[in-house]
Amino acid sequence: MSPKCDAVLIAGFGGPTRADEVRPFLDNVLRGRPMPRERYEEVVHHYEVLGGKSPYNELTMRQAEAVRESLRAKNIEVPISVGMRNWKPYIGNALRDLADAGARRVLGFIMAAHRSEASWERYQATIEEARDALGSSAPTIEYPAPWHNHPLFIAATASRVRDAYARLDAAARSRARLVFTAHSIPVAMAENSKYVEQLTESARLVANELGVASWSLAYQSRSGSPRDRWLEPAIGDVLHNLDSDAAVVVPIGFNCDHVEVLYDLDVEAAQIARDAGVTMERAQTVGDHPQFIEMIASIVSAHVTN
Template sequence: MPAKAKCDAVLMIGFGGPTRADEVRPFLDNVLRGRPIPRERYEEVAHHYDLLGGRSPYNDLTMRQAAALRAELDKTNVRVPIAVGMRNWKPYIVDAMRTLADAGARRVLGFIMAAHRSEASFERYQATVDDARAQLGARAPEVVYPQPWHDHPLFVTAVASRAREAFARLEFPERSRARLIFTAHSIPLAMAQAGPYVEQLTQSARIVAADLGIDTWQFAYQSRSGNPRDAWLEPDIKETIRSLDVKTAVVVPIGFLCDHVEVLYDLDIEAAQVARAAGIRMERAPTVGDHPLFIEMMASIVAAHAR
C-alpha cells in the first residue's frame, strides 16, 4: 500500500487504561495475557493505580487528543470520521473498527499513539488490528499506517515547548546549570536491537536539545518490568538521578505522549523521591498531550492521507 494511500477514516490506536478501581486488575490481566509475572510485582503495579485515585487518565487524555484533532481538521474542512481504539481496554480496537465499518469506511489511517517504534510500541498494535479485521471479516476496512514521525518538526518543537515549561519553573541561575534528561519506556535489549527504537529516540532527543540550545544532555529509561534476569535498556532514570554531578535536573519523558500512570507514578512519585533523597531538584516536563503543535502535526498527517 502506498505511504499516502487515500483514507476515508482515522483510527487512533492506544494502549488503554482502567477508568475506575474495579477495572484495575482485569486491565492488568489483559496487559499480561498469561505472562508469568510474580504476584508481588502484580500487586505492586496495582498499588500504583491506588496511589493515583484507582484509575488511569490515559483514556481521557487520548479522547482529548482526538477531540483536538477533530477541531484542527475542521479548520481546513477535512471531514473524516475519527475513532479511538485501545489494545488493552475499552473502547477496544475491534469495537472502534466496527464503528468505522458501520459508517462505511473502507480504508482507515491507523495512527498508533507512539512516536518511536519497537515490537512493543508498534508491531503488537498492528497485530491487534489484524486480529480485529479478521473478526470483522469481509466488511473490515483496510488499515494503512503513516511513515515514522519521531523527527517531525512539529512533534519535536512541541516536546521542546513542554521542556521549556519545566525550565521556566527554575530560577534563572538554575536554568543554565540544570541537567536535561530525556526518558522513555525501557524494553528488553533483544527487542531494542531488532528495531529502530533507540535510534529514533536518540534522533528526537538530539533535535529537541538543539531547539533548546543545550549541548549536554542524557538519556535514561524508566518503567522496566519483566524478568529481572533479562537485559533491558539502561540506564534507569533513578540511577541516573543518583549519579548526577549537578543539583538540578529537568526530566523530559519524550517517549510518552500523555501523562498516564507510568509518567505520574514512575517519574512524579518514584523518581521524584530519589531526587529528593539525593538533594537534587527535579522538574518534570509535561508530555506533548494535546499541545497545539502536536495536534497540528497529527492533522497534517491525516490531511495528507484523506480523500
C-alpha cells in the same frame, strides 16, 4: 499513489477508568507474558496512589477531539474513532464502528512515536485480529511514516521543556541537566527495532532546538523478569548519580501524562531526586499541545485529501 483514506483509527494503550478495573486491565496488558507477582502488586499500588484509575483514555479522547477540531478548521471532515489495545473502547469495537459506517480504507494512527515490537507491532497485530473478525467488511489499513522526528513533534516537546526550565530559579536553571526518558524494553527486543535509534534522534533534535549541547537518555517503568536484560540506565540511577543538583526530566517516550509518568516520575523518581539533593522539574508530555495536535492533523490530512 495509494488511494486516500476515508476514516481514521487512533490506536492507544488504554487504561482502567475505576479501581475495580485495575487488575483486569493489567491481566490484559500481560496476556501470558510473565511479571513477578511483587511487581504486579507494586503496579496495582501505583494506581491506588493515583486514585484507582488512569487518565489515559480521557487524555487520548481529548487529543482525538482536538484533532477533529483542527481538521474542521481546514474544512476536512473525516470519521475518527479511538480504540485501545488493552481496555475499553477496544480497537476491535472502534474498527467495527468505522466499518459499519462504510469506511473502506482507514489510516491507523498508533499513538507511539518510537517503534518497537511492544509499541508498534503488537498494535498492528491487534488491528489485524480485528480485521479478521470483520471478515469481508474489514477495511484496509494504512499506517503513517515514522513521526518521531517530525518538526511539530520536536517543537511541541521543546515547548514543554522550556516551560519546565522556566519553573526553576535562574541559578538552578543554569545548572540543570537535561534527561530524556522512555519506557524500558528488553534488550533483545530493542536490538530488533529502531526504538533506541529513534529515541536518540528525537532527544537530539529537541536538545538542538533548545540549544542544549549536553543531555542524556534514561529508561523507566521496567516490568519484566529480573533475569532478562532491559534497556538502561534507569532514571533513578541517573538522578542518584547526577553531577549536578538540578535536572529537567523529559518523558519523550510518552504522549500523555498517564500513570507511568504520574507515578514513576512524579512520585518515584521525584523522591529519588529529593534523596539525592537534586531539584527536579518534570516536563509535561506533548498531550494536547497545539503543535502536536497540528502534527497529527497534518498527517491525517495528507492521507485523506487529494
